Amino acid sequence: MNPINFVILAAILFSIGSAAVLLRRNAIVAFMGVELMLNAANLALVAFSRIHGQLDGQVMAFFVMVVAAAEVVVGLAIIIAVFRARQTISLDEPAELKG
Amino acid sequence: MQSLIWLAIALPLASSALLLLAGRKADAWGHWVGVAASGGAFLVGLGALLEMLGQPEESRAMVNTLWTFIPGGDLNVDVGLLADPLSITFVLLITFVGTLIHVYSVAYMEHDPDRRRFFAYLNLFVAAMLLLVLADSFLLLFVGWEGVGLASYLLIGFWNSKPEYATAANKAFFVNRIGDIGLIIAMGLMFATFGALDFSTVFAQAPEATTAQLTAIGLMLLVAACGKSAQFPLQSWLGDAMAGPTPVSALIHAATMVTAGVYLIVRSAPIFSGAPDAQVVVAAVGAFTLLLGAFIGMAKDDIKKALAASTMSQIGYMMLAAGLGPIGYAFAIFHLVTHGFFKAGMFLGAGSVMHAMNDQVDMRRYGALRGAMMVTWITFGLGWLAILGVPPFSGYFSKDKIIEAAFVGEGWQPWVFGGAALIGAGLTAFYMSRLFFMTFHGKARWTDDQHPHESPLLMTVPMMILAVGSAFLGLILATGDRFTHWLEPVTGHAEHHDPVLPIPVLIALTLILVAIGAVGAWFKYGRADVPEEAPAASLVTVAARSDFFQDSVNRAVAQRPGQHLTRTLVYLDHAVVDGAVNKQARGWANLGEASRRLQSGQVRSYAATMLVGLVIVAVVIVVGGL
Numbered sequence: 113m114n115p116i117n118f119v120i121l122a123a124i125l126f127s128i129g130s131a132a133v134l135l136r137r138n139a140i141v142a143f144m145g146v147e148l149m150l151n152a153a154n155l156a157l158v159a160f161s162r163i164h165g166q167l168d169g170q171v172m173a174f175f176v177m178v179v180a181a182a183e184v185v186v187g188l189a190i191i192i193a194v195f196r197a198r199q200t201i202s203l204d205e206p207a208e209l210k211g
Numbered sequence: 212m213q214s215l216i217w218l219a220i221a222l223p224l225a226s227s228a229l230l231l232l233a234g235r236k237a238d239a240w241g242h243w244v245g246v247a248a249s250g251g252a253f254l255v256g257l258g259a260l261l262e263m264l265g266q267p268e269e270s271r272a273m274v275n276t277l278w279t280f281i282p283g284g285d286l287n288v289d290v291g292l293l294a295d296p297l298s299i300t301f302v303l304l305i306t307f308v309g310t311l312i313h314v315y316s317v318a319y320m321e322h323d324p325d326r327r328r329f330f331a332y333l334n335l336f337v338a339a340m341l342l343l344v345l346a347d348s349f350l351l352l353f354v355g356w357e358g359v360g361l362a363s364y365l366l367i368g369f370w371n372s373k374p375e376y377a378t379a380a381n382k383a384f385f386v387n388r389i390g391d392i393g394l395i396i397a398m399g400l401m402f403a404t405f406g407a408l409d410f411s412t413v414f415a416q417a418p419e420a421t422t423a424q425l426t427a428i429g430l431m432l433l434v435a436a437c438g439k440s441a442q443f444p445l446q447s448w449l450g451d452a453m454a455g456p457t458p459v460s461a462l463i464h465a466a467t468m469v470t471a472g473v474y475l476i477v478r479s480a481p482i483f484s485g486a487p488d489a490q491v492v493v494a495a496v497g498a499f500t501l502l503l504g505a506f507i508g509m510a511k512d513d514i515k516k517a518l519a520a521s522t523m524s525q526i527g528y529m530m531l532a533a534g535l536g537p538i539g540y541a542f543a544i545f546h547l548v549t550h551g552f553f554k555a556g557m558f559l560g561a562g563s564v565m566h567a568m569n570d571q572v573d574m575r576r577y578g579a580l581r582g583a584m585m586v587t588w589i590t591f592g593l594g595w596l597a598i599l600g601v602p603p604f605s606g607y608f609s610k611d612k613i614i615e616a617a618f619v620g621e622g623w624q625p626w627v628f629g630g631a632a633l634i635g636a637g638l639t640a641f642y643m644s645r646l647f648f649m650t651f652h653g654k655a656r657w658t659d660d661q662h663p664h665e666s667p668l669l670m671t672v673p674m675m676i677l678a679v680g681s682a683f684l685g686l687i688l689a690t691g692d693r694f695t696h697w698l699e700p701v702t703g704h705a706e707h708h709d710p711v712l713p714i715p716v717l718i719a720l721t722l723i724l725v726a727i728g729a730v731g732a733w734f735k736y737g738r739a740d741v742p743e744e745a746p747a748a749s750l751v752t753v754a755a756r757s758d759f760f761q762d763s764v765n766r767a768v769a770q771r772p773g774q775h776l777t778r779t780l781v782y783l784d785h786a787v788v789d790g791a792v793n794k795q796a797r798g799w800a801n802l803g804e805a806s807r808r809l810q811s812g813q814v815r816s817y818a819a820t821m822l823v824g825l826v827i828v829a830v831v832i833v834v835g836g837l
Contacts, residue, residue, distance in 0.1 A: 134819055142815075203814050210812030 118159035125152035139191045139201040146187070150180045214275055216294045216345060219255040219302060223248045224338035230331035238327050242320075245330030246313040249337055253306035260299050268700055271296055274347050274411070281350070288408055293347035297544065297701040301344035301474060304548055308466045308555050309337050311673035315559055316458040318669035319566065329369060329456065336362035340467055344474060348409035349398050352475075356394065356439070359468045360387045366463060367455040379451035386448040390438015390472075397431035400424065414481040425482050429489030432479050433496065436472030440526045443500045447761040449523055450507075453515040457562030460515060465522045465558050466551035473526065473547055476533040477540045480702060484536065491624070494534025498617075498631035501527025503759065505638035509645065510755035512745055513572045514561050517646050518554070521598070524635060525550050531628060532613045539616045540702035541695040546609035548694075549685050553597035553605060556677030560591035563670055564650060567663040574646065575743050579655040583663035586671045588651050590678035595647045597681040599640045599725050605685030610636065612689075615717055618710035625711045636721050640728030648737035656743050 125148055132145025154173045161169030195201050226248030230241045237244070263271050272295035281288040313333060320326045339358025346352040368380025398408055404424050405416045417425065436442065441449035452464045463469070476483065476493060483490050504524030511517040529547050532539035565572060567584060581588045597604040600611055614636060618629035657663070665671070688694040710717060745756070754760060 130822055134815055134822065137815075206814070207812035209810060 115159050115162045118162075119156055122152045122156035122159060125149075125155065137202045137204055139194070139203050142203055143187055143191065147180065147184070150176060150183075214273070215255060216259050216275065216292050216302075217277060219252040219259075219306065220292075220338050220341045220345065222251045222255070222338075223334040223341070227331045227334035227338060230327050230334065233327075241327035242313075242317050242330045245334050246310065246317065248334055249306060249310040249313045252337060252341065253303070253310050256299060256302035256306050259294055260303060263294070263296065263299060271700055276347075280348075285406060286402060286408070288348055288350045290351055291347035291409070292345040293410065294345065295701055296697050297474075297478065298344045300544060300548065300698070302341060304551050305337060305340050305344070305467050308551055308677070309333075309462055311676055312458045312462045312466075312555065312559070315461075315562070315670050315673040316456075318667050319458055319562055320456065323456075325369070329366075332362055332365045332369070333459075333462070336366065336463060336468070340471070343471055347411070349394075349401065349413070350408045352478075353391075353394055353398065356435075356471065357391065359463070359471065360384065360391070360439075363387075363452070363463050363468055366459040367452045369455055369459070373454075376454040379448075379454040383448040383452050386445050387438050389445055390435045393431045393434025393438065394475075397428050397435065400428045400431060404428070410478070417481040417485055420485065422486060422488075425486035426489045429479070429483050429486040430492060432475055432482070433489065433493050436475050436493075436530070437496060438472075439475075440469050440472030440530065441500075441523050442472065442496050442526065442530055443503055446500060446503070446523055447758065447765055450516050450519050450758055453513070453519050457515065457558060457565060460519070461555045461558030461562070464519065466555040469522060469526060470529065470547045470551070473529040473533055473543055476530065477543055477702065480537070480540060490534050490536055492534070494531050494617075494624075494628055497527045497530030497532070497534055498628050499527070500524070501531060501635045502631055502638070503527075505635050505642060506751070506755045507758055508642035509638065510748075510752050512574050512756075514564065514574050514577075514646060514650065515558075515572055517574070517642065518558055518561060521639070521643060522554055524639060525554065525598070528610060528613050528632065528635065531617060531632060535616050535619070535628075537703045537705040538619060538708060539613065541698045541705070542609060542612040542616055544698060544702075545685075545688065545694050546606075546613055548688070549597065549605035549609045549681070552677050552684055553594040553681035556674055556681050557591055557594040557598070559670070559674045559677065560587050560594065563587045563666040563674065564663075566666050566670070568657070568661050571658070571661065574649040575741060575745065576656050576658060576661075577650045578653045578657070578741065579651070580663055581651045584651075584665050586665055587674065590671070590674040591647065591651070593678040594681045595643055597685070598643050599729060600636060600721065601725065602722075603686050605681050605683070608685035608689035611718060611721055614721055615710050615714055618712055618717060619708045620711070629710070629712075629717075633717075633720060633724065637724030637728045640725040641732050644729040644732030645736045648732055649741055652737045653739075653741055656741065 129145040129148030129150075129152060132148065133142045136142050136145070154176050157169040157173045157176070159169075161167060161173075191201055194206065198205055223245075226244050230237060230245060233241065272293065274291050274293050276289045276291040278290050279287065280290045313330070316326075316329065316333065320329050323329065336359060339355050339362055341355070343352055343355030343359060346355055364380050364384045367383050368377050371377040371380065401408055401413055404420050405413050407413055407416075434445075437445045449464060449469065453460055455464070483493070501524045504520045504522070504527055508517050508520035508524060511520055525546070529543045529550070532543035532546065563584065564577065564580060564587060567580070567587075568577065571577070593604070597606040600606040614629065614632040617632040618625045620628075712720075748756075
């Protein structure tokens with residue numbers, strides 16, 4: 113199978129993830145979008161690793177997974193904190209930084 | 212004693228500090244400390260004189276360097292005291308007349324609750340004036356110059372609870388500042404030209420400087436002298452300075468401080484000798500002021516203001532003599548010394564009259580005081596004869612010499628300067644006789660509550676001593692040209708020049724004019740009745756009564772343009788300097804206001820921005836083939 117198909121799949125997944133982040137107000141769904149984008153990037157890394165016959169991309173993918181795991185913990189904690197403070201997890205609700 | 216001359220300054224300075232710091236405890240005896248300090252300074256001066264007389268002429272000048280004032284690379288100024296015949300003459304005049312006036316003030320200020328403060332200021336004045344005349348550099352002279360200005364300000368405004376007296380003090384202070392700026396500029400020019408400010412270096416290098424440089428320095432020194440000595444056009448403060456207690460008028464505004472300008476010109480002789488144009492200006496200022504003062508003196512009814520105008524006029528004589536060069540220097544100082552005696556004596560006499568007349572100063576309410584105040588009449592009379600220049604009294608020897616010297620020269624100068632001096636002598640005779648007759652002769656025009664009486668001995672004794680000086684000092688000092696020889700090491704030897712008119716003719720002319728003036732005044736103010744209110748008079752008299760509108764002129768020439776200038780500058784400051792800064796600040800604020808809208812606070816729009824940025828970077832990389 114042509115490894116370039118993996119790259120195309122990674123691009124599609126990345127687009128779906130970013131669309132979820134940009135278009136959905138629900139913080140959980142946006143968060144899932146972020147995870148999808150991370151995994152799309154992982155897929156791309158692994159695919160390029162295969163194409164070039166080098167292990168660098170695979171090593172990088174492991175790092176991304178570790179960081180993503182940590183990011184999930186922090187992100188979910190923030191979402192819970194926001195919910196406790198505002199009784200909502202809409203992304204449009206907190207706008208205190210408006211200039 | 213010459214090397215101990217610093218004591219003459221230190222004694223009154225220490226006494227002044229003591230009196231100011233001691234508090235009310237010193238009220239009972241403080242004034243005697245002041246008298247003792249001034250007397251001590253006189254003794255130091257006397258000791259220095261005796262030592263100096265024992266030395267040969269050429270080694271009489273002595274510089275005592277005390278410490279370094281300003282050690283600074285190119286400019287090194289030492290604090291040094293120069294004791295030479297000229298400065299010792301001043302030291303003796305200041306301390307002798309000063310001590311007498313201190314004694315007089317003990318009685319004159321007896322009922323003033325602030326007598327201790329008064330003596331502290333008088334001592335401060337004596338110390339500053341001695342520093343002025345003993346300094347061996349222009350910078351140290353300037354310290355004394357400012358010191359006497361401060362003392363003068365404090366004493367004019369001594370009764371500062373009266374607003375007009377406080378205003379008079381401010382006026383004297385401000386006008387003197389103009390003169391001070393002249394002195395500062397002169398010092399700056401000296402430093403630029405000679406690189407030094409001490410007398411010996413500056414005077415030694417003066418012949419090598421160009422005429423233009425010396426003329427500039429000389430004219431700036433003249434500005435300084437005009438401010439301090441109340442010469443035209445900076446004369447307006449002297450009349451108002453009479454707001455101070457009368458002993459102050461006698462000491463500061465007649466005998467000593469106002470003559471500092473003459474001292475400055477005579478001391479700077481080497482500069483003026485290379486700047487003939489500046490000399491002519493000095494003489495012209497003197498000649499003009501002597502006539503101006505005489506005209507004002509003829510119209511004033513306030514006894515102190517009439518005497519102040521007379522002071523202005525007499526200093527005009529001294530400036531005229533100082534502007535004549537070496538032939539006039541010695542006579543300028545000679546007249547300064549005799550004037551110090553007779554004018555101080557007359558001011559003290561005026562104080563005695565005011566003391567007797569409940570502080571009345573209007574001569575139209577005097578008259579017939581001879582009977583009530585015999586001692587004051589005699590002492591004042593001797594001063595009157597001296598200022599008129601009647602032989603053999605002091606003024607005859609000093610003033611007539613100036614008139615003779617003014618007639619020396621070529622071209623128009625002797626006729627203009629000599630003529631002014633000659634006419635001035637006649638005018639002086641008229642206004643001083645007017646003052647004398649209005650006060651002591653004629654009918655009594657007193658108000659009902661006035662009961663004239665002779666002043667106490669503490670006041671009359673100083674008047675008697677000064678009267679003796681007014682009578683005989685000129686004769687003593689003029690015999691064998693003693694005073695001129697005494698000053699020769701400083702002023703230089705002057706060859707005798709014949710005036711454009713023979714000397715006997717000049718003496719006769721002067722005496723005739725004096726006689727006409729005095730007799731005219733007798734008929735108008737001695738024999739005839741003097742109206743109690745000033746009568747309507749000619750335009751000239753009205754102008755002279757208001758000092759030739761000097762205040763209006765100053766207002767129009769200096770004050771209003773100055774105010775317009777400052778208002779314009781304030782406007783420009785707001786519009787241009789502040790304006791540029793404010794405009795710029797407003798521009799940045801507007802930029803911030805505009806960019807504020809970028810921050811929406813919407814998380815999703817931030818995310819969109821990031822994505823767009825990422826896409827742009829990716830496109831650039833792909834298209835650019837990087």
